[in-house]
Amino acid sequence: MNHKFDILGLKELERDLIKLSKAETTQVKRIATRAGAAVFRDEAKRLAPRDTGELKQNIKIAGVKGEIDSGVIIPKAFWWRFVEYGTSKMAAKPFLRIAFESAQEQAAEATINKLAESIDKVLMK
Numbered sequence: 001m002n003h004k005f006d007i008l009g010l011k012e013l014e015r016d017l018i019k020l021s022k023a024e025t026t027q028v029k030r031i032a033t034r035a036g037a038a039v040f041r042d043e044a045k046r047l048a049p050r051d052t053g054e055l056k057q058n059i060k061i062a063g064v065k066g067e068i069d070s071g072v073i074i075p076k077a078f079w080w081r082f083v084e085y086g087t088s089k090m091a092a093k094p095f096l097r098i099a100f101e102s103a104q105e106q107a108a109e110a111t112i113n114k115l116a117e118s119i120d121k122v123l124m125k
Contacts, residue, residue, distance in 0.1 A: 013115055017029075020123075024122050027118075027122075030070065032111045032114045032115035033068060034063075035110045036108065036114075037071055043102060043103040043106075044059050044095060044099040047099050049083055059074055060073055060075060072096075084096050
């Protein structure tokens, strides 16, 4: 499952990003995408089935190597797929898809807010 969302119409923030160096821009974008990913992580943890609690504990944020993007991963619980999609012997208990759908607006808002805050912080130096 690989979902992405884009934030459009941020002309003022775009102008400010142009004022930053490439390194500063990368850092600001990475901080902002992490804030959005945190919203998805928190919602996925809230919705995750709690049989043992292991699934919930393994929902993490990770950066994408060589990219500025951040996302939600479940590194030590490969069986999350069986829970999410079900098997021939077990009904599906979706939580990631529901978390993504329900938290998109809040994640976009968190990303925008963190982006603006981070740009201001760099420009105030």
